[in-house]
Amino acid sequence: MDIRVQEESFDLGAETADFAGKTSTSGAVVTFTGIVRNNAEGTLEHMLIEHYPAMTQKALEAIAHEALTRWSLEDAKVIHRFGKMRPGEMIMMVATAAPHRKDAFEAAEFLMDYLKSRAPFWKKEVSNAAENWVDAKQADEDALNRWRK
Template identity: 65%
Template structure:
């Protein structure tokens, strides 16, 4: 299990390949990548993601431990960035590995739902008109009811 919180960009292909090559006991690897999406009117200059070092890593570890307890995973990876990112840049990735695909898919979805709603990251959108914190969405909270 590897959990990284970093400001630097990551190489999705290299991370995915490194993770997959280490999975000799797995029959499935699932990945998900979050990308900075421009706003509806196309004016997003950047997304600023803030966090509290130490607290964030503990929260991600707890979410990862819960996934390991619920599903038969051989490994998992969470990379989440902080700092300023422009539209099109990767914010985060999750990778799960399991003997069977269902466990890998469900664990990845679980991690994403909990990362989106419970991980201590705060997002601020910067546009030409100013800056605004991104509010939590009811749909993200509703997704947790599946678990």
């Protein structure tokens, strides 16, 4: 398991190749990448991501560990950035490796749903006119609830 919280950007291709290259029993690797999206008006200057350093690493490891116990996964990787990011920059990635694709897809989705609502990050959108904390969405909470069984 490779779980990283960092300010600097990452190389998605290199990270994915490295992750896929380390697997031995997996026939499937799924990756998801979150990118800073501009607003509808195209006025987003940057996104500022705050986090709770003492808790973040621990929370991400617990979430990834849960994924490893619930699905037949060989490995998982999570990179999540904090700090200032411009539209188009990568915020985070998850990667899962499993013998078969169903486990890899489902576990990646599970990781994303948990990261959205249970990892201690907060996004603020900054444009030249305004600064707004992004509100959590009910849809994200609903997405989480479907894994509770």
